[in-house]
Amino acid sequence: MKRALGSFLLWTFTITGLCWGGLAILGNWGVLTLAHPAGVVLHLLGGFGPTVGGLWVFCRGGGRLRQVPRLVFVPRRGTWWVVLLFCLAEGAVIALSSRQFNPQIPLSLVPVVFLQAALIYGGNEEVGWRGTMQPLLEREVPFPGAAVVTGLVWAGWHLPLWFVEGASQQTIPFGWFAVLAVLQSFWYGALFRRTRWVFGCNLAHGLTNTLLSLFVIQVNGLLAAGCLLLLAASLVLWYRTPWEAALGEGEKGGENVGERDCHFPLHMVQFPVVS
Secondary structure, three states: OHHHHHHHHHHHHHHHHHHHHHHHHHHHOOOOOOOOHHHHHHHHHHOOHHHHHHHHHHHHOOOOHHHHHHHHHOOOOOOHHHHHHHHHHHHHHHHHHHOOEOOOOOHHHHHHHHHHHHHOOOHHHHHHHHHHHHHHHHOOOOHHHHHHHHHHHHHHHOHHHHHOOOOHHHHOOHHHHHHHHHHHHHHHHHHHHHHOOHHHHHHHHHHHHHHHHHEOOOOOHHHHHHHHHHHHHHHHHHHOOOHHHHHOOOOHHHOOOOHHHOOHHHOOOOOOOOO
16 A cells, blocks of 8 residues: 555656646746746646556556546446535535625636536546545545545645646635645545545536636635535445445456455456455
């Protein structure tokens, strides 16, 4: 586990550090800005650090790239509704606590904003965070500890963007961002355990980013209560999902894996059950 986690973090932070760190330095020197096409490319590529790290661990664990589409896009049978229910609940919490649209985001552009957030500006990270790092940690520590550690690392991974002029992260205090990252790690971690659907986490992540852009966020009692209810629901969902369901034992293809192999890179690799 330690070797796989170390490899994931090395690839993730190296790729992102070179892209986002380089963009921050070049911007500080007045050489390149986020508005420049080259700046956009660096910003985009940096966001795929966790994806590359997750795929590296996947291949090193014996997987093949041709297996990735099935792993990412096919949920465990009969579980897609869990992601839908979560998205509706999160949307209700933010909409009711805010009750004010962001005038800078035309409603006609919301579908475009959501697709971008789910596929290339946020959701694409989930192969790494929920598909690789968090399940690896869950093999060694309880779910709450794994969620907190993943959330803090995830928040720290974003840190270079606070030094990139024009990045949306500059409008949010880093402390609040870290709290949100930890909460999201509970939410998405529970969704992944229940559904084994990385793309479901992409959609949930993309929705969160879209809602944060679409509404003027109001930090009030209703928002706090809603987030805590979602947190409680994620704990119930995670602990009420038996290992057999999380692992997919007995499902099609005759795949049979042991508890310690429950994470994205090894789902499709044949492992004997350790008795």
